[in-house]
Amino acid sequence: MNAAADERQFRMTLSWTEPGIGNDILECLATATDEGAVSVDAVVRTDGVRTGPRQLSIDVGPLTRKQLEAARLAVDAGYYDAPRRARLADLAAELGISESAVSQRLANVERTLMLALAEAEAEAEAEAEDGGTR
Structure with a gap:
């Protein structure tokens, strides 16, 4: 050990x-x-x-306050539940913006998080290959 x-x-x-x-x-x-x-x-x-x-540690620094607000609302409202408990229209009404704007914000959040996840995964794999010396 x-x-x-x-x-x-x-x-x-x-x-x-x-x-x-x-x-x-x-x-x-x-x-x-x-x-x-x-x-x-x-x-x-x-x-x-x-x-x-x-x-894995994921950097959410690139996300804007409005993107984080939309993401939190989507999670809390059940937008990401299966089956969904909320629709884009519900989120748009709550945020006071269009469905298109909500969709765009969530797409940006998802893209940012997926890229950060892939980067963190690659770093973890590289560290594992180095025997944890990074």
Whole structure:
């Protein structure tokens, strides 16, 4: 087991041979600590294939206040639920703008987030290939 520490956090690398043991370890950690005290960055098989959850940081800085407002409203109203609980017309009425404007704002949010996600994924993959030395 390898561990590295900074002032507020520890990173640990564990290895096990049986698939179910990983879940048992995570359950024990979750039970033994406060909620949110443990996170899993990645679960990787020995052949390098990722098999579990991981965290990526996505920069939302490029989004405008109006885009964030539209995105929050869309999520809260259920626009992204399946099935949808809100339509563009509902969001437009709430924001006091046209359906076209709402659609454009959400498309810009989605494009920005997808590009940031792809970039964060590429960075995480490059870091994993470097053995976490970045």
